[in-house]
Amino acid sequence: MKIVRIGAAQGFYGDALEPAIVSAKRGDIQYLAFDCLAELTMAILAKDQAKDPNKGYTRDITPAMQYLLPIAKDKGFKMLTNAGGINPEGALQEVLRIANKLGLHGLRVAVVTGDNLMGRLDELQESVLTLEDLETGEKLGTVKDRLMFANAYLGAQPIVEALKQGADVVITGRTTDTAQFLAPLIYEFGWSQEDWNELAQGILMGHLMECSGQSTGGNFSGCWWELKDLDLIGYPIAEVREDGSFVLTKPEETGGLVSVDTVKEQMLYEIHDPTAYVTPDVIADFTTATLEDIGPDRVLVRGATGKHRPDSLKVVMGYENGYMGQAMVGYSWPDALRKARAAEEIIRKQLQRRGWEYEEVHAEYLGFNSLHGPTVEEPQEELNEVYLRMTVRAKTREDADRFGRLFPYLALNGPPSLGGSFGTLTSRQLLGMWSTLIPREMVEREIKIRIEEVSV
């Protein structure tokens, strides 16, 4: 029976590379798939490219390819990544540069473009698309002049096409998190675009793999303290059969755990309606699937079902949305929380006195409510220390920057025992996200696949 072995290499921009190297060397894999892009990542890459037009792809593609390309050549596996981000062509050039340096002649690197809609928004709007936001229903006009990026989520098909054309490495921009994982299955098993149940299983596999360590023990909320060697966590590997059923596992002698309990948490991660997980390739129903422990670090997954893929694709745009100014000061026992509260009051009065107005002024107390907000009650026992963190939402960077300047005075003029002052934390640009749907045909007709071969 034919089995395709796929390894997960990366769950976000900045993820650890070592577990991917372990899977590459010892995982007996045919494909290594990366998911590098979150909404926040697109924003980071857009800011990157605004500073340098050659950038805009994830910079960790450089060390990843330096380590993994020679292993891939030796072991004969292919790599699929959406590291291209805002600038897939830039990522292609970087991979070619590395492959050249390593002397990997004959390596075929494909790039998929067409997801980036920044240059096409006027044309799209002329087609009577209002591009209204899915969350608020507002029309795009209100933020269009502040847009930093606009990308459609592509599915697996262009990656499949690149594999058919003989690519060893496929680089894309904004493909869905699952596309890199599903594509090899369509290519290897020859699934049609209407094999909905098989495609749904492929999407479920991709969803369990896309966050790397999050299905092998990372972020596990059960008996997390019992997990072994999280410092040497193994990234997931899927052994997929032609009917789409698969075993989720990880390389031997790595840390973490693959069990029904670790896997099921990832199954609902960032999912809304579990009966209708919408992707460009299929609408998947995860409520028909079963998970079964069939051995140490081996979970059998089967039974997800699929419905006809949607006629539209999701587009996510990011727009400039002001700046966050921030500052932090710590206070020690006794009365730590009371001191921190007094400091907040002083800052608020100073803001009023100076007439500095902000759209929002937010205060939270580290060690008490900074992660759970107003839903928590004040602790009964006295805290050993409390940090006051204050943030503001400002229209300009200047306004955000000057907020922090109020804090150093607290060291001498405020409540006693202030330590660890971060009055001058750098301001951060805020980006609003705008999600919309557009007819898939309008995106798909512009998709291009190009392969470059590393020559002698």
Added chain:
Amino acid sequence: MALVQLRDISQVRAGDKGNTVNIALFAPSDELYRIFLREVTPEKVKAHFRGWIEGEVIRYEVPNLMALNFVCRRALNGGGSSSIRMDNLGKCFGTNLQRMMIEVGGK
């Protein structure tokens, strides 16, 4: 009847999508899943997160995983890249839900 904190009888995972947070709550047995269905209603979750979640809370049932999935709108101060909160990606909403006390046993 006994009051039990969800922390002792559940698994959770939370994540963000725009300004929406989803919290998956997992029961360890069919019996407790049925109790979660009765006790952890979207209304109670919305009330539990007062001042933190501004929009509606929708509950999806996932019996094959003995899980409930709570989709919480306008929960993240604008969304991950726009929020000025410490937990700007909403990763701690799951543990927050685990503070909830529920009645276990039949009624």
